[in-house]
Structures are given as C-alpha cells and as structure tokens.
Amino acid sequence: MSKIRTISLKNISKSFGETRALSNCSFEAYAGEVHAVVGENGCGKSTLAKIISGVLLPDSGEIEILGGVNTTPLDARRLGVATIFQEVLVADEANVLDNLFVGSEGFFSVGKSESEKVREASELLTRCIGHDIDLFADVGSLPLNIKQWVVIARAILRRPKVVILDESSAALDLDATNRLHGEIDRLRNEGCTVLIVTHRIAELVRIADRATILRDGAPVGVLEKSEITEAKLLELMTPSDRSVMAQPNVDIKDNKSNLLDSIIEGKSIQLTEGSHSFDFELKPGTIVGLAGLDGHGQDLFARTLAGLYRQNSGTITFRKESGEFIDIDGLERASDLHISWVSGDRKKEGIFPQRSIFDNFAFGIYRRNLGWFGKINKRYAQKAFAQEVKRLKIKTGNTANKITSLSGGNQQKVLISRAFADQPKVIVLNDPARGVDLNTKRDLYKELRNFTESGGAVVYLSSEIEEFLGFADRVDVFYQNAIFRSLDYQSVSEESMLAAMFGQPLGSHVEIV
C-alpha cells in the first residue's frame, strides 16, 4: 500500500507563558488511517490538535498539511481539515441546518441549495442518530448528545481529507460511540486521515491503525496496529519512575462491612413517574458503582443521593450514629449529614473560574468553621488545604492563582480535596474521572479506598465501565431509570455490566464492537 502523507509536523514548539505544551514535537499521518494521539493530561495532545486545525500558531517548527500551510481555521478548512473539538461548539440561536453548514457559504451566496443541504444532512444524521430530527429546530432546544452529533456531522459534511476528533465521544453513550466508530471507518475507507485524541485507551485499541504517544510535549513512540495494546500504551505514557497500573486493582477484601448497618437506605425508590421502583443500600466502608447507558437514570439517582434531585416516590434515608433515620430531602440536609458531591462537569458544577485555587478549595469548608461573628477562619482552611495538597499530590503553583491556571486533572483534585476536607461520611462522585489522566485517576482510587477503610462510604458514577473493575465493591447498573441489576465485585466484568446496561437477561452476551 503506497501511503500518501497528509500531515507532517517538524520540530514544533509551543509555550503558554511558562508552560511548555509542545517541545520539538514531530508528527506524521497518512491518508486512509485512523491515527490516535494519546498521552496523559497536559502532555500536549490537545495543543497538537489545535495547531493542525489552525486555531493555534506554533512558536517554531514547520507544518505541512495536505501540501499547504495553515495559519487560521479558515486556511485549515480550505485545505480540507475538519476538527471536532472537545467542547460542543454549537450556535444555540441558529437552526440545525445552519449549524451544520456554518462557514460553507460565501459572503454573498448561500452555497449549496437548501434542498441539497437538507438531503445530505438528513441522510447523515439519520444514520448517526438512528432517527430523524427536525433540521429547522433551534439547536439550543436539543439535548447534549444530539448537539454532539451536530458537531460531528458538521465535520463529516465538509468531505474533509483530515478529520480531528478531540475527545469527541465524551458526550456519547456506548451505543452512539459504536455508531461513531462506524462513521470513522467510513471516512478511513474514503481515504481520509482520522486523528483521534483520546483518553479512552480501550476505545483506541479497538479502532486505531496507528498511535503516537506523547509525553511532556514530545512524542515518545509511534505504534503500528499490531503493537497497540493497553499495556504497551501505558508503559509509554507513564514516566518510567512510576509504576504502571491500568486499573485500580485495589485489593477488595470480602470485608466485614457486610455485617454493619447501612448508612444510606432506599426503599421502593421511583426516580421518575412511571419508572420501576427499586431498593438501595450503602454500607460504610464500601464503594458502590453506578453504571448505565446515557440517560438511564444513574445520573438522576446520584443527584438524588446528594440532595440535588427529589425522587418521584419512595424514601431514601440516612442513618445517623445515634441510630436515627433521616430523610435526605434536599441539598442542605445532605450537606448537614456530611454527604459530599463531586461532579465531573467541572465547568458547570465544580469550579468558580474567576476565583483562586485556594478560594475554590475553601468555599466548601469555611461554613462549618466560622470564627467570632461569623468571621472566616482562614488559618484553619489554610492548614486543611496544605494537608490535602500534600495528600492528593496537587500541582498548584501559587495557590492565589486562578483555578483555571491548573490543568483539568488538577482542578478535579482541588474539587475532590474540597469534598474530603468537609469530613464527609458519604461521597457521591458523578463521573469524576472524565478527562482526567491516568495517574490522577489512580491517586483518586487510592484516596477513595483509604476513605472507605476509615469508615466512609462512596457512591461512584462512571461512564467508563473499565473504572469499576477491581475498584467497586458493588456496581448497580441502571436501565430505564431504575437499578436493573446489582453486581457484586465477583461478578463485575465488562460483559456482565454491558449486558445489564442493555437490559439483557442474566447469562446473555453482548458483543463489544
């Protein structure tokens, strides 16, 4: 097979202030291949994607993309590069069709005729989403996963020669991810170069033809299809002085917590009107995983436990040390009972972007430790912060800097430290590891395990089922807004979870595509 080179970067460097995102990075990709760019958070892979799509200019080095040079997104577009960014970039005020064909119009012409646009768009979207959608509806009225498809379809409709997917499957559930992989295959067969920038190692092992691994802003290896395995990738991604651990692999003992009284008990919970009801039980010293396909209620249930959502009917009670049972009927109550909430959607539910790292930490705890006349006890907070920073190995720099100066993983660590500092009895985490690198994940698993060993209880929702393996004592799999099956740690496996997520009866088998 003669390979046509589509992307060639030579000795690219890019710095943001003090931080060196890419240093002397070279990179090549060819037509008709799915090329994965992998690495830990902050290794420079998103920067690389932005340089190829013309959003960022490198400080030095040579770029050649499809025989040209790009300095703006417009150049990149003209050369045939289409990028699907990590954020779902859509214009809420405009309709689906305009969102799909943005930039295809000239200044005084509208480009293709509308009927042609409608035909192309509806064909593609029906294939991607699985059903028709109204192309003239405002995008703002659509759910997030459909918006994500709009963004993906926008790139495909341009008939690009290079497509970059920057963590683009983040908002898609498993089923949708499979359809996306179908589209990726189609593009590859048409001779397109598909770059996938991803954390999901399992995903890229399945679909990538080649992989470039970045570490500290430079490539540390390029793997061919046959060499791409989880173990190999992890070995390259992780600096040699750290031990490799793909999955949490914390020893789960069949511990004595089974004998303890549960700390949270739910009876005949019905999440939404008309859904099945179920029971729930959380014992101190355990980690319970919540899993399910997107929109099957696991998210609502996590919110319910944290007092952010009220179930339709049924009771969820918290057992205080005195043996008294208290209904968790709101956020304030949850907070009084020391139930902490950590969200993976940092931008929306986690950080205060305009405030400092320290403030972001202290918001959670100053309330319980007020001094005279409600004065904030800063010294207490500082002490607690110093402790947490050390324990969670947060790279902070100057803690008076804005929280947004930290990488995503470190922001998440600050949020988790906020939860820990509140001396919680129960921590509810909603996909906390989304967009977080492997080492951070590992630290997180360890901390949560330590927390349960000292008597705490953890509810952990994740969209990546690999996370539960060897970590959760039990996984409750949701299907149609109710717990469909509870799997204890012995029966937790990718297959068993998937089967339950799709509502399959016990013993049946789901093919992982």
Place this chain on the structure above:
Amino acid sequence: MLITKTFRSLGSIKIPLILFMILLFVISIQAPKLFSVSGFSNAILVSAPLILATLALTPIVMAGRGAVDLSIGPLISFLNVTLIAWLSGNNITNPIVFCLWAVIAGAGYQIIQALIVTYIRIAPIIVALSGYLILTGVNLMVMSRPGGLSPEWMSSWSGGGEPQIFSPILILVLTALGLWGLFTRTGLYKQLRLVGSDERMAYTSGVRVDFVRIVAYALGGVFAGFAALSYTALVSSGDPTQGATYTLQAVTALVLGGASLSGGRGTATGALLGALNMFLITYLLGAFSFGSLSGYITSLAYGGILAASLLVNVVSNRSSVSRG
C-alpha cells in the same frame, strides 16, 4: 395544526406581533383617526426615525458580545446637526450629497467602533458608552442649541403640502427594509447569526469573525444615516439634544421587537414591529387626555409593556421547553 405551526415559525416576533394587533384593535376603537390618509402619513413621518434607529441597532446587537449601541441616539443627532450646520448652513443642499453624507458618515463612525471592538478588544458596551458621551459633547460643539433650517426639498417631505401615504419618508423606510431583505439572503447574514450566537464556534469553523462584525456595524451605520435623514425631515432643523431620548427608545423598541441582547437573534420585522408598537402606545395614550402627566404616563407604559412582554416571552419559552 397549521395555525400552531405558523405560529411557532414566527419565533421571536410572535409576541411583538400580538401586541401590535392588540394596539391596532384598541386604536381602531379609541382613536380611529389613525386610519385616514393624514393620520397614516403622519404616523409614517413620526415613527420613521425610530424604526430606522431600531433597525440600525439590529445587525450590531446580532453580532454578539452584548453589543447594544448606546451611541445610536447621539449618532443620529450628530448626523442631523452636521447636515444642517455643515451642509445646509454652507448652502450645500444637493439631495445626493445630503444622503451620501448621512450614510457614509454613519457607516464610518460604526466602522471605527467595530475596529475598536475587534482589534483593541474593548467590550462593545463600553465603546458605545464612550461614543455616546463623546458625540453628545461634539453635537453641542457643532450646534449649541436647536436651530438651522433643512433645505427646501426636505421640508416638503414632512408633508408641507397635501398629506400623502407614499411620501419620500415611506420610500426611505421601504428602501432600508429592502436592503435588509437583500442582506438576509447572503451568506454573510447566516454567518452573522452564528458569530453572534457562538463566536468561538464560528471562528473555529472558518468564519472570518472580524470581517463579519465590521460589516454588521457598517450596515448599522448605513441605517443610522437613514434614520438621521428621516429625523431631519421630521424636525426640519438641527437639534443636538435629542440623542439620549432616541437611544433609550430604540433600545426599548429593539427588545420589544424580540431581539436577543446576547446576540444571534434579531429580525427587521422585529425591529419594525418594536418601533411601531412604541409609536402606537404613544398615539393611543395621546388619545386619552392625561394633560401634563402624559409624558410620565408614556414612559410608564413603555416600561410596563417592555417588562410584561419579556415576562410573556420567558413563560412561553419555558412551556415550549417542557413540551419538547
């Protein structure tokens, strides 16, 4: 079914449209004189400056970043006093020169605003506020008090003779609307909506965001020129003091017409309806005799109706979201 569908396709202008119908209905009972040739031609003459001023705000607000051009009133006032003091005062009364000056100076001013917003990256509202203050001062330097006289050909516009419906003022308004209509058929218009709705998305999709913004401002400037011409025809003289009033009224009309101040949404029909509604409210209140209170009552009514229409908008949006 068909009715609800048409109704939904009206989108942001459905509330101004309903208000318009209600006002027309009440007026037809309370003050039917509006529906006569003289009533009509007067209505056009009086409402034209506001319609055009609101139209001038529309492309700018659509460009996003919360760009509400507060300087629109003083800009119209500036064009008005310079037309009278610099042109008419120096015996330059050629209609073509008159129109060109208004349109080119208006567009020029807005292009400068756009360049400051784009390249110096100052928030549009601050730029507009500075422009407001500067132009208010400049206007008083050009003409310290209302005065001067518009050229003869222009004073005939304001119905010097027989009242007529197809006056030059109406043609001015129709030309502006036609220009907008042409604009909406270009790719530029689609790009403007996308830029206003999500600038980063537009940029990364290869839209020339800066250029689109500059064109939007320039178009707003052209409409400001139209507004100044109709205003000059209305008052037949120069008046440096009316800037603030027009700014407030045009912004009110803009919102009343359903434009989104956060960008991306705005229509000429909305601007037209918003401004017409303002006019009709004044007209209707004029039919009652509030005596010396009428000025206060008018502001009160503007404010009340503005708040009410936003409230209705919020409520109707919420119900359509929960349905969907």
